[in-house]
Amino acid sequence: MKNNKQIKVIITKVGLDGHDRGAKIVVSLLKEAGMEVVYLGMFNQVEDIIQAVVDEDADVLGLSYLSGEQLIFTPKIVKEMKKNELNDVLLIVGGTIPVEDIPLLEEMGVERVFRAGSLSGEFIEYIEKNIKK
Amino acid sequence: MTENNIDEMVQKILDGDRRMLARAITLVENSRKGHRNIMKQVYPHTGKAMIVGVTGAGGAGKSTLTDILIGKFRKMGKTVGVVLVDPSSPFTGGAMLGDRIRMKKHARDKGVYIRSIASRGAMGGLSRATYDIIRIIEAFGVDIVIVETLGTGQDEIDIIHLVHTCLVVFTPGMGDDIQAMKAGILEIADLIIMNKADLEGAEAFIRHLQSAVTTANIPVGAWTPKVLPSVCVSDKPANIKGHDEIIKGIYEHFDFLNKSKALDKIRFQRLELELGLILKDELQNLIFKGLKGTGLKKKYITSIIGGENDPYSVVREILDNYVLHRKK
Numbered sequence: 001m002k003n004n005k006q007i008k009v010i011i012t013k014v015g016l017d018g019h020d021r022g023a024k025i026v027v028s029l030l031k032e033a034g035m036e037v038v039y040l041g042m043f044n045q046v047e048d049i050i051q052a053v054v055d056e057d058a059d060v061l062g063l064s065y066l067s068g069e070q071l072i073f074t075p076k077i078v079k080e081m082k083k084n085e086l087n088d089v090l091l092i093v094g095g096t097i098p099v100e101d102i103p104l105l106e107e108m109g110v111e112r113v114f115r116a117g118s119l120s121g122e123f124i125e126y127i128e129k130n131i132k133k
Numbered sequence: 134m135t136e137n138n139i140d141e142m143v144q145k146i147l148d149g150d151r152r153m154l155a156r157a158i159t160l161v162e163n164s165r166k167g168h169r170n171i172m173k174q175v176y177p178h179t180g181k182a183m184i185v186g187v188t189g190a191g192g193a194g195k196s197t198l199t200d201i202l203i204g205k206f207r208k209m210g211k212t213v214g215v216v217l218v219d220p221s222s223p224f225t226g227g228a229m230l231g232d233r234i235r236m237k238k239h240a241r242d243k244g245v246y247i248r249s250i251a252s253r254g255a256m257g258g259l260s261r262a263t264y265d266i267i268r269i270i271e272a273f274g275v276d277i278v279i280v281e282t283l284g285t286g287q288d289e290i291d292i293i294h295l296v297h298t299c300l301v302v303f304t305p306g307m308g309d310d311i312q313a314m315k316a317g318i319l320e321i322a323d324l325i326i327m328n329k330a331d332l333e334g335a336e337a338f339i340r341h342l343q344s345a346v347t348t349a350n351i352p353v354g355a356w357t358p359k360v361l362p363s364v365c366v367s368d369k370p371a372n373i374k375g376h377d378e379i380i381k382g383i384y385e386h387f388d389f390l391n392k393s394k395a396l397d398k399i400r401f402q403r404l405e406l407e408l409g410l411i412l413k414d415e416l417q418n419l420i421f422k423g424l425k426g427t428g429l430k431k432k433y434i435t436s437i438i439g440g441e442n443d444p445y446s447v448v449r450e451i452l453d454n455y456v457l458h459r460k461k
Contacts, residue, residue, distance in 0.1 A: 005163045006226065006251070013316045030228035041234040048240035052233065055247055057155035084152075 007016040007059040007131055012040035012049050023064035029120040043090040050080045059131045065095040088132040139167045143174040146273050151246055154273045156184035161265045172265055178272035183387055188282040189302030194328040196235035197365040199281050203239050205380045206277050212244045214270035214278045223253040252283055264407055270369050294406050298386045301325045324359045324382045332363035355387050423455055
């Protein structure tokens with residue numbers, strides 16, 4: 001069912017991390033790649049993000065981190081996604097993520113981590129090839 | 134998606150399953166298989182909600198105003214569906230849907246369903262998908278549907294065919310009395326909102342708009358648009374004002390429509406337009422499907438490029454040969 005449908009992505013920040021320059025750049029790049037991107041901004045809580053994923057019927061949820069809260073909030077997001085049966089949504093994480101956190105995040109259920117410095121082509125191609133619905 | 138699945142999907146939507154609602158909207162948005170069946174089944178459950186449109190130039194404060202209005206309706210115990218339209222890039226097809234970010238207060242409220250959609254070009258797709266999306270949200274069972282359009286300029290009147298009450302949002306500094314006198318505003322606005330009314334120039338612009346309303350040749354018995362000030366954002370919460378009056382205006386207009394039987398007229402006009410749009414789409418699909426594999430479409434286009442033919446003659450020929458002829 002991957003063809004003939006516009007890819008819908010939600011990009012958001014979670015918790016108290018107040019830097020969203022990177023997230024906004026990613027939003028622009030995905031838009032330029034032909035995707036429809038809902039940007040939720042900063043200071044969002046887990047339940048708010050999950051309701052947005054449900055309401056918008058998103059294909060992809062992208063979490064952006066700078067200040068090191070990825071190990072705190074990501075498992076909460078994963079738990080709520082499971083509870084809401086959102087297993088057909090591709091969960092990706094981006095931002096300033098220490099290398100040693102990557103296996104931890106992947107073990108939690110994140111499908112792919114894109115660290116700062118990733119090329120836009122990498123994550124665009126990854127999304128296009130891996131959306132699940 | 135099989136027919137059985139569609140039956141189940143529609144039943145779940147009627148039972149208030151917002152996940153199924155979201156999926157059905159995607160399906161309709163992408164004109165996937167099952168679209169027609171969904172609409173057929175949803176249709177008997179529509180027509181109950183009050184539909185409010187919010188339009189105006191980009192940056193006028195449509196989303197922030199919508200956010201406040203959602204809150205007011207919720208306080209009245211009403212459930213609300215919201216459709217937010219933002220523009221698609223005509224070059225890449227991509228879109229940044231940035232209205233939902235203004236509605237964080239309602240992010241977790243189960244009495245509010247918010248959906249962001251991209252305009253996807255001007256080929257009629259927007260109007261038809263938006264019609265259908267409103268219908269599905271109505272069937273889901275909300276009391277109010279708010280439709281926020283993309284930032285409009287002048288002469289974008291599609292919205293009046295979609296809604297009962299249309300709010301057009303202005304801000305100070307958007308023009309002088311000449312702008313206020315131009316066609317396009319009074320024709321679509323039931324309520325004219327002077328947003329950011331705490332900024333310099335608001336009072337003068339309100340007077341210009343008011344005077345445009347007063348001098349307009351509004352037929353006897355027709356609704357006279359109201360000009361209402363609004364402040365949505367301020368350092369001091371006490372300065373945020375105007376919204377109870379806007380809600381009151383929306384209900385006054387809706388009552389007016391009911392009492393004056395204008396609702397029936399609006400319904401008729403809306404269906405006339407909708408029928409035309411669906412007919413156009415379905416006919417085009419049918420004809421292109423018929424031409425598939427014949428190589429004729431390519432031949433026609435090449436002949437137009439080559440200067441031997443023109444689009445009008447080609448369409449006439451297609452109609453003569455494949456539509457009118459077949460009926461004989």
